[in-house]
Amino acid sequence: METLKPAHNDAETDLLNQIATDIQAGAYAPGSWLKQIELQHRYKTSRPMIRVALDRLAQKQLIRHEPNRGYYVYEADDDEVRDLLDLRAMIECAAAPRIVRHGTGPECEILAQLAQNFEDLIDTGSIIKQHEANQAFHRQLLSMTGNPQIAATIAELRHRIPSAPAGQWKTRQRIKQSSIEHFEMVTAVRNRDADALEDAIRRHIMQAA
Amino acid sequence: METLKPAHNDAETDLLNQIATDIQAGAYAPGSWLKQIELQHRYKTSRPMIRVALDRLAQKQLIRHEPNRGYYVYEADDDEVRDLLDLRAMIECAAAPRIVRHGTGPECEILAQLAQNFEDLIDTGSIIKQHEANQAFHRQLLSMTGNPQIAATIAELRHRIPSAPAGQWKTRQRIKQSSIEHFEMVTAVRNRDADALEDAIRRHIMQAA
DNA sequence: TGCGCCAAAATTGGCACCAATTTATAGATG
DNA sequence: CATCTATAAATTGGTGCCAATTTTGGCGCA
Numbered sequence: 001m002e003t004l005k006p007a008h009n010d011a012e013t014d015l016l017n018q019i020a021t022d023i024q025a026g027a028y029a030p031g032s033w034l035k036q037i038e039l040q041h042r043y044k045t046s047r048p049m050i051r052v053a054l055d056r057l058a059q060k061q062l063i064r065h066e067p068n069r070g071y072y073v074y075e076a077d078d079d080e081v082r083d084l085l086d087l088r089a090m091i092e093c094a095a096a097p098r099i100v101r102h103g104t105g106p107e108c109e110i111l112a113q114l115a116q117n118f119e120d121l122i123d124t125g126s127i128i129k130q131h132e133a134n135q136a137f138h139r140q141l142l143s144m145t146g147n148p149q150i151a152a153t154i155a156e157l158r159h160r161i162p163s164a165p166a167g168q169w170k171t172r173q174r175i176k177q178s179s180i181e182h183f184e185m186v187t188a189v190r191n192r193d194a195d196a197l198e199d200a201i202r203r204h205i206m207q208a209a
Numbered sequence: 210m211e212t213l214k215p216a217h218n219d220a221e222t223d224l225l226n227q228i229a230t231d232i233q234a235g236a237y238a239p240g241s242w243l244k245q246i247e248l249q250h251r252y253k254t255s256r257p258m259i260r261v262a263l264d265r266l267a268q269k270q271l272i273r274h275e276p277n278r279g280y281y282v283y284e285a286d287d288d289e290v291r292d293l294l295d296l297r298a299m300i301e302c303a304a305a306p307r308i309v310r311h312g313t314g315p316e317c318e319i320l321a322q323l324a325q326n327f328e329d330l331i332d333t334g335s336i337i338k339q340h341e342a343n344q345a346f347h348r349q350l351l352s353m354t355g356n357p358q359i360a361a362t363i364a365e366l367r368h369r370i371p372s373a374p375a376g377q378w379k380t381r382q383r384i385k386q387s388s389i390e391h392f393e394m395v396t397a398v399r400n401r402d403a404d405a406l407e408d409a410i411r412r413h414i415m416q417a418a
Numbered sequence: 419t420g421c422g423c424c425a426a427a428a429t430t431g432g433c434a435c436c437a438a439t440t441t442a443t444a445g446a447t448g
Numbered sequence: 449c450a451t452c453t454a455t456a457a458a459t460t461g462g463t464g465c466c467a468a469t470t471t472t473g474g475c476g477c478a
Binding site for chain 3: 244245246260276277278279
């Protein structure tokens with residue numbers, strides 16, 4: 001369930017993550033109106049809490065705010081999605097040399113395990129589970145750069161890209177291909193082959209375009 | 210003065226930019242306590258406005274929030290600054306091929322003009338003016354990628370890096386070197402030499418380390 | 419003189435109320 | 449019957465107030 005930040009902080013942050021997760025899961029369609037009163041009842045909190053959470057979501061550009069008219073789920077502009085995917089691919093590819101240079105053996109084993117977890121969910125798991133497993137894989141991959149800011153920035157970007165539950169991984173064939181690419185990445189890291197890793201990452205991310 | 214976003218939006222955003230600019234200019238030292246009442250008087254606004262602005266600044270990690278104790282200017286951790294500079298260099302270097310590929314002639318002329326503006330401010334201009342000119346140069350450089358998300362992400366990162374007014378460009382020699390590197394970048398873009406551009410960018414950003 | 423404790427002042431943070439604006443609804447009119 | 453209009457309902461956004469917590473200042477005591 002907890003797709004965003006793992007640790008729980010203050011109450012406002014928990015609420016923010018709940019709403020963000022629900023939006024990404026498709027509970028609120030793009031463009032739909034987020035009434036404060038409805039949210040207040042849905043999440044069993046006070047009105048000011050909701051307002052803080054909505055303001056934060058608007059800052060993150062997950063929703064948009066129209067004065068005196070309320071908050072609406074951000075409608076993904078095609079050009080913007082293309083630019084975000086391009087940027088994400090650019091950063092993750094640029095991180096490839098750091099991953100092969102700085103990654104250790106044990107970290108690589110964890111990565112291989114996460115790739116296997118994703119593989120195991122191809123047939124049995126729900127879309128949500130698959131999406132979480134995919135996210136866990138990429139988080140581990142980026143944590144191997146030794147620079148936590150990279151993973152944090154990518155996480156921020158990913159939130160703004162319409163994700164799997166909203167209909168990205170259409171076919172089972174596409175998911176199988178993703179899994180193959182995961183193992184390609186693991187192999188590239190094991191061989192400390194930055195070029196191969198970069199190539200696999202680029203193909204993996206750009207599949208969505 | 211307006212170092213951050215150029216256009217003015219709603220009142221809260223204006224207030225946020227004012228406070229952010231003052232923090233970056235060094236009006237509030239790192240670690241200092243931002244009392245809501247003082248800010249309320251300083252910026253002539255209401256208490257809730259201040260609270261929204263402070264919450265946004267905390268989300269951007271320009272300040273930190275301690276429950277029941279208030280907001281404090283973020284104290285730059287050496288490791289974190291190193292990681293942020295590393296990430297910034299990584300992204301801007303990765304953007305180099307896009308700049309030389311996508312950049313047009315007129316855009317390159319604007320870039321050259323901005324490099325000249327910075328050069329002219331070496332002796333006469335204030336630190337603030339120099340910093341603004343430097344920022345304008347890099348904004349133009351990144352806008353030439355054709356992907357506005359890149360410039361936006363870098364702008365976000367730069368806000369979290371202690372900047373010139375806080376004592377980064379110590380010597381005049383260092384500033385002159387920065388200007389030389391600017392012209393190196395212009396030349397590299399003109400020659401559509403991605404490798405030379407990448408090299409100049411990396412040296413330029415890493416000077417601060 | 420220095421340290422710990424207690425009361426007073428100040429600050430934060432949440433709650434409830436109310437005005438301004440927008441949206442929905444019903445009625446009048448061509 | 450559709451459309452425009454006026455009224456009512458609902459939603460947003462702002463202001464003020466008050467409790468909870470923390471910081472400050474002063475006092476007693478070793």
